[in-house]
Amino acid sequence: MIYNEFIYVIFFCYRVWHTFCCLFRCYILSSGIAEYTTPGVLVMHHRPSVFKACVFLFAASASLASVVQAADSKLDDVLKRGHLIVGTGSTNAPWHFQGADGKLQGFDIDIGRIVAKGLFNDPSKVEFVVQSSDARIPNLLTDKVDMSCQFITVTASRAQQVAFTLPYYREGVGLLLPNNSKYKEIEDLQAAGDGVTVAVLQNVYAEELVHQALPKAKVDQYDSVDLMYQAVNSGRADAAATDQSSVKYLMVQNPGRYRSPAYAWSPQTYACAVKRGDQDWLNFVNTALHEAMTGVEFPTYKASFKQWFGVDLPEPAIGFPVEFK
Structure with a gap:
């Protein structure tokens, strides 16, 4: 672990130094204080401007800041x-x-x-x-x-x-029915109109949500999930409308007791x-x-x-x- 941290520090310092040298070299060449007369030979001419010096310092600061930022990831x-x-x-x-x-x-x-x-x-x-x-x-x-x-x-x-x-x-609203329900698919429930009662957890949008799939169904709202399911078990409601994940989980926990039409809505x-x-x-x-x-x-x-x-x-x-x- 100590060796790995040592290598990381060395690599970080190298990146800082390399960035600084590259920027400084660009500054020297662009400021007019040096030019290549022959390959590999620099000849100095005049002093750099204050403006260009400021530009160099700003660029160097921004670049070095980005190097430091790269080391601050949550992943590390x-x-x-x-x-x-x-x-x-x-x-x-x-x-x-x-x-x-x-x-x-x-x-x-x-x-x-x-x-x-x-x-x-x-x-x-x-x-x-x-x-x-x-x-x-x-x-x-x-x-x-x-x-x-x-x-x-x-x-x-x-x-x-x-x-x-x-x-x-991907979540959505699904319907939970007793396994012996006379309604098989969503089309059967829709055809029954207001003859269908749907239990749902109490919510200001509950009735609107049910009516998106079953426009004419009666909607009974309950204070808890347990009471909603009891309404289905006792026959007071023909179906319960709730999160599809909850429907699937209840069916896993109670094999053979419930079923759910393939239709789901409100993704x-x-x-x-x-x-x-x-x-x-x-x-x-x-x-x-x-x-x-x-x-x-x-x-x-x-x-x-x-x-x-x-x-x-x-x-x-x-x-x-x-x-x-």
Whole structure:
């Protein structure tokens, strides 16, 4: 470790000196105080101007500052520290929640471990900091965490505060029905008109959201997710409308009890977030996620997707551009 740090210091000093020498040489040649008379021989003429001297100093300062800035990436900090710090939640399955053993688990947790493996070839070298949804962005801006993975919906307004990674999940609203429901597909529910009752979690936009897919359905709002599901189980509601990820997870936990039409609506994407202004760190996290979704770490990503959402992802197409994934 000491040897590596010594080599890093030597390399940094070399870059500073090399940059300074290149700029000074350009200054000498452009200032009119020297010219080549024969190959390799400089002849001095007159003094440089104050203006050109100032320009040189400004250029040198800016260039050296960029060299220093290049060494300040979060990527370097994390590698030196020896573990990754990820902000996440603890109360929302299947994304992030405490298992029976008290340890965090879920799809967001697996994403954090994928990035840790990319850093250290060891998925366990990650510290999860439990935070509220309101703290997802502030904790990044104050460097309490290296990245936040907490089913963060990507929006243009949030992108003004943080840098989003590649999205790792596309969310939407789905319908949960009892397995023995007389309604098979979305068209059956739409044809039933106001004869269909849909349970939904109480929200100011709940009725509008349901009516985007089922314009004439009756909408019953409930104070909790448990009460919403109880309405379906008891027959008071024909279906529940909620996040598709929650629908899929409930079906994984209760095989044979529920089903869901293929139709989903109101798409949004989830991504991790990092602090703005550090392209090296963002590039690394994107590389780790990209290779998990399409490359060498795909088996890990696929296994996690199957565990939490019950979906078998197709293998990435080999022998084609990555777009054919």
